[in-house]
Amino acid sequence: MARRHLSSEEQALWSALTRSVWPLRPGSRPIDAPPALAVSAPPGLTPAPLRPTVPSPSRAPAATLDSTWERRIRSGTLVPDMAIDLHGHSLSAAHARLNQALATALSRDLRILLIVTGKPPKASGFGRDARRGAIRAEIGHWLETSAYADRIASVRLAHPRHGGEGALYVILRRKK
Known part of the structure; x- marks a missing residue:
């Protein structure tokens, strides 16, 4: 044609x-x-x-933090100021709950938010668990596109004491 x-x-x-x-x-x-x-x-x-x-402000969380933060994360001595569990929620409800938790944490000047998403899906043979890990798969995108993305200093896997691969630490920047 x-x-x-x-x-x-x-x-x-x-x-x-x-x-x-x-x-x-x-x-x-x-x-x-x-x-x-x-x-x-x-x-x-x-x-x-x-x-x-x-030029838009850099919104990407830091790949590395200073040595004190790194040591606290590795040793498991980091104590979350607030925690939310997104298990059992639909994607839209989990997204809304995440945004609400970020807003609450920022309004209270909290620094460390623990988000429990559940462990990532295991490789399954026949697509049995196709929906497993949907929240986990979306959480990074939600944090990047959040209205609060510029206030996020870093996102890290949690220590096994706080959920390991099934949870994330969101470390928020201090108020300017």
Whole structure:
């Protein structure tokens, strides 16, 4: 099937549209402009002004913490200020509960949140446990896209005393 070329009016509309949308994730690949950008916009349609690019703050949790934190995590002497258990919740309920717990922890100036998600799924032969570990699979994405992501200093596996592979420590940054 042959590709249809855009008319000059369609090219102008496409150009105006691509200038008015912004990627959901900063740093993602911009949309390529159509080949003919010199076409003027149709009457009554003014192109959207270009937004200045502002670098987004680093939202990624730290890969390593200082030696005191590392030692406390490894030895199991870290004491969570608050803990939530997401077992038995649907994905949407667990997500809402996680956001509520983060908001509560931040409002109380707590630093260490223990989140019990359950152990990751074991490799099963015939897809028997396809739904097992759904919350565990989503928790990283939820924390990255949370409204509180910039307040998270690090996310770590919990010490066996606190649940091991079935739980996570979320270490929150201090208030500025």
